Amino acid sequence: MSGTFRKALLGTAFLCALAVDGGAGSAWADTIKVGVIAPFSGPFATVGQTFKQAIEVYQAQHGKTVAGNTVEFVYKDLDQANPAQSKALAQELVVKEKVGYLAGFFFTPDALAVAPLIDEANIPCVIFNAATSAITEKSPRYVRTSFTLWQNTVPLAEHVAKQGIRKVATAVSDYGPGIDGETAFKQTFEKSGGKVVDSIRMPLKSTDFAPFMQRIKDSGAEAIYAFLPAGPTTLGFARAFSDTGLKAAGIKFFGPGDITQEPDLPVLGDAAVGITTTFNYSQAHESDLNRQFLAKHKELFGSSDIVTFTSVGAYDGAHVIYRMVEATGGKSDGAKAVEAVKGMAWESPRGPVRIDPESRHVTQTIYLRVTERKDGKLQNTEVAGFPDQPDYGFKAGK
Amino acid sequence: METLFGIVVDGVAYGMILFIISVGLSVTLGLMRVVNLAHGAFAMVAGYVASYAAQGLGLPYAVGLVAAILFTVLATLPLEKLLYRRIYGSANELAQVLLTIGLTFVIVAGINYLFGPTLKRIPLPDALLGTVAIGPKSIPVHRAFVIAMGAATVLGLWWLLERTDFGIKLRAAVDDPNMAAALGIRTERLYTATFALGTGLAALGGVLGAELLPLEPYYAIRYIVLFLAVVAVGGAGNILGSAAAALALGIVDTAGKYLIPSFGEFFFYAALILILFRWPHGFFQGRAA
Numbered sequence: 001m002s003g004t005f006r007k008a009l010l011g012t013a014f015l016c017a018l019a020v021d022g023g024a025g026s027a028w029a030d031t032i033k034v035g036v037i038a039p040f041s042g043p044f045a046t047v048g049q050t051f052k053q054a055i056e057v058y059q060a061q062h063g064k065t066v067a068g069n070t071v072e073f074v075y076k077d078l079d080q081a082n083p084a085q086s087k088a089l090a091q092e093l094v095v096k097e098k099v100g101y102l103a104g105f106f107f108t109p110d111a112l113a114v115a116p117l118i119d120e121a122n123i124p125c126v127i128f129n130a131a132t133s134a135i136t137e138k139s140p141r142y143v144r145t146s147f148t149l150w151q152n153t154v155p156l157a158e159h160v161a162k163q164g165i166r167k168v169a170t171a172v173s174d175y176g177p178g179i180d181g182e183t184a185f186k187q188t189f190e191k192s193g194g195k196v197v198d199s200i201r202m203p204l205k206s207t208d209f210a211p212f213m214q215r216i217k218d219s220g221a222e223a224i225y226a227f228l229p230a231g232p233t234t235l236g237f238a239r240a241f242s243d244t245g246l247k248a249a250g251i252k253f254f255g256p257g258d259i260t261q262e263p264d265l266p267v268l269g270d271a272a273v274g275i276t277t278t279f280n281y282s283q284a285h286e287s288d289l290n291r292q293f294l295a296k297h298k299e300l301f302g303s304s305d306i307v308t309f310t311s312v313g314a315y316d317g318a319h320v321i322y323r324m325v326e327a328t329g330g331k332s333d334g335a336k337a338v339e340a341v342k343g344m345a346w347e348s349p350r351g352p353v354r355i356d357p358e359s360r361h362v363t364q365t366i367y368l369r370v371t372e373r374k375d376g377k378l379q380n381t382e383v384a385g386f387p388d389q390p391d392y393g394f395k396a397g398k
Numbered sequence: 399m400e401t402l403f404g405i406v407v408d409g410v411a412y413g414m415i416l417f418i419i420s421v422g423l424s425v426t427l428g429l430m431r432v433v434n435l436a437h438g439a440f441a442m443v444a445g446y447v448a449s450y451a452a453q454g455l456g457l458p459y460a461v462g463l464v465a466a467i468l469f470t471v472l473a474t475l476p477l478e479k480l481l482y483r484r485i486y487g488s489a490n491e492l493a494q495v496l497l498t499i500g501l502t503f504v505i506v507a508g509i510n511y512l513f514g515p516t517l518k519r520i521p522l523p524d525a526l527l528g529t530v531a532i533g534p535k536s537i538p539v540h541r542a543f544v545i546a547m548g549a550a551t552v553l554g555l556w557w558l559l560e561r562t563d564f565g566i567k568l569r570a571a572v573d574d575p576n577m578a579a580a581l582g583i584r585t586e587r588l589y590t591a592t593f594a595l596g597t598g599l600a601a602l603g604g605v606l607g608a609e610l611l612p613l614e615p616y617y618a619i620r621y622i623v624l625f626l627a628v629v630a631v632g633g634a635g636n637i638l639g640s641a642a643a644a645l646a647l648g649i650v651d652t653a654g655k656y657l658i659p660s661f662g663e664f665f666f667y668a669a670l671i672l673i674l675f676r677w678p679h680g681f682f683q684g685r686a687a
Contacts, residue, residue, distance in 0.1 A: 202655075208415075208652070211653075215656055215659065235612050236612060
């Protein structure tokens with residue numbers, strides 16, 4: 001009895017050893033590894049999940065081989081903004097796993113931390129999310145497939161001005177992207193003849209938003225521009241906005257689309273109805289490609305409810321990486337790979353997109369959306385599109 | 399003038415929510431001398447139970463609230479018997495911190511596994527939606543409800559601890575466990591009951607405070623500083639002190655955020671430092687049970 005057990009154990013150990021060995025050995029074969037650094041545990045675990053699912057969807061649709069090379073994604077968990085840890089993980093991926101590409105990155109500081117590393121190792125880094133404009137200025141090997149706050153905010157501010165709204169209060173979380181949003185809105189809106197009557201910077205850890213609402217009310221604003229990171233704070237803010245009667249008083253709510261991201265909509269509930277946002281992707285985007293994208297999610301994972309902007313960021317990021325692998329014929333050459341995708345244009349589930357050769361950031365259509373209830377489910381319905389929006393914040397000069 | 403009134407009303411509403419989610423910790427810390435860092439985790443468990451009862455089973459809010467409190471108390475009683483009983487007494491502070499923070503991590507991981515990392519909410523009944531006008535200022539009905547519940551909790555606890563046999567025995571057991579036991583007071587049972595009271599209050603706070611502190615698995619860790627601040631300022635185990643502390647901190651924080659939002663949490667912590675500097679043992683020290 002125990003003899004059999006021991007044999008089974010030994011057999012398993014042997015197989016494991018073989019598998020590990022096989023894994024390491026394949027690094028010199030025609031397998032190209034892509035290291036993805038993202039949160040897979042902790043408060044932002046959904047982000048990592050959407051990255052991973054979107055990549056699997058891409059590989060299911062387009063195969064795992066490019067020009068005879070197999071592309072393999074290796075995932076590393078970074079549960080919160082932690083630049084030192086980000087760099088350590090990237091180093092491990094490059095040195096131990098011998099990855100030819102780095103990808104992922106939800107938070108700006110994590111993406112910035114790997115700049116010296118990718119320059120030294122000459123490997124490209126495709127950013128799936130981190131949305132501060134300055135990142136791509138720090139290394140010529142960054143390519144970004146997400147969006148920036150400037151990109152979303154400039155068309156929004158112009159739209160608000162066109163509605164005949166003259167007085168707006170801004171309320172943003174007091175950190176990098178929030179301040180980017182505030183600056184972008186103020187500059188564009190005041191250029192269009194409007195006036196920002198109050199600029200409120202709210203602490204990131206705020207739980208009670210009643211005082212800010214009182215301030216907005218007292219400022220006499222006709223509308224607000226708000227940006228908070230997705231999660232509990234957004235929920236608190238949106239609920240306070242309707243609970244304190246600002247919504248009923250007819251004050252309009254504008255903001256970048258992060259605040260009504262799809263995974264949060266069921267929780268926001270009716271507090272989200274009527275919020276007008278601009279963003280690069282809505283799950284409700286009308287196109288065959290998007291429908292296929294969602295259908296594949298449903299087929300592979302049973303549900304497409306959490307598909308959101310981070311999903312298309314990763315999906316298009318995988319597309320860019322495939323093109324890079326194709327262009328370099330499987331050899332690791334970061335400069336050549338980045339060169340190959342400059343000016344590359346394709347159709348994404350979010351619509352037509354293009355990599356701007358100068359900023360290496362994605363130029364895309366920004367959609368104006370209104371959150372509404374359709375068939376009992378909340379969605380961001382696209383009501384207008386502003387095509388070919390570049391990153392207005394690139395070298396904007398702080 | 400209207401602004402001042404608005405700040406006071408919002409501040410009181412916020413303060414009462416702070417009170418209701420921290421008073422349970424004040425009971426365990428003050429009356430049982432246990433630094434229960436898992437307080438937030440218990441509150442969170444209750445919130446998730448209420449959320450599941452309302453959204454998964456379709457039960458009304460009040461039933462969900464009661465179910466959440468009962469479930470949390472019953473689920474934590476074995477923990478009291480198996481774990482907490484070993485760490486009672488102020489000689490075990492390090493053990494208390496290690497055990498309860500470990501317990502918190504286990505609960506966070508468990509909730510994350512069972513319910514996922516996304517936000518959950520407890521839908522309010524229609525009666526608690528909308529706003530109610532107080533003079534020129536209107537506040538959400540839900541907050542008015544929390545203020546009323548907070549006031550009821552203060553009175554109820556004061557009566558329980560100061561005016562009942564249970565309270566007298568409990569205070570005796572806290573002051574001198576050996577003497578109390580010698581007089582025939584069954585201190586073990588008393589401690590179990592008090593622990594249940596503490597977790598019940600945590601559960602009540604978790605459910606009622608969910609509108610302000612939304613439920614997600616890291617709730618247990620994210621807000622523990624807030625709970626500890628209120629208890630530290632109020633004086634552990636002092637119910638009226640906790641209420642006064644929560645209201646003071648709530649009003650100071652609201653005023654600061656309204657007048658100078660870019661200072662962030664500055665006023666909250668400045669008030670904390672000043673109060674503790676003047677009254678190192680919290681408001682009304684010496685009167686603590």
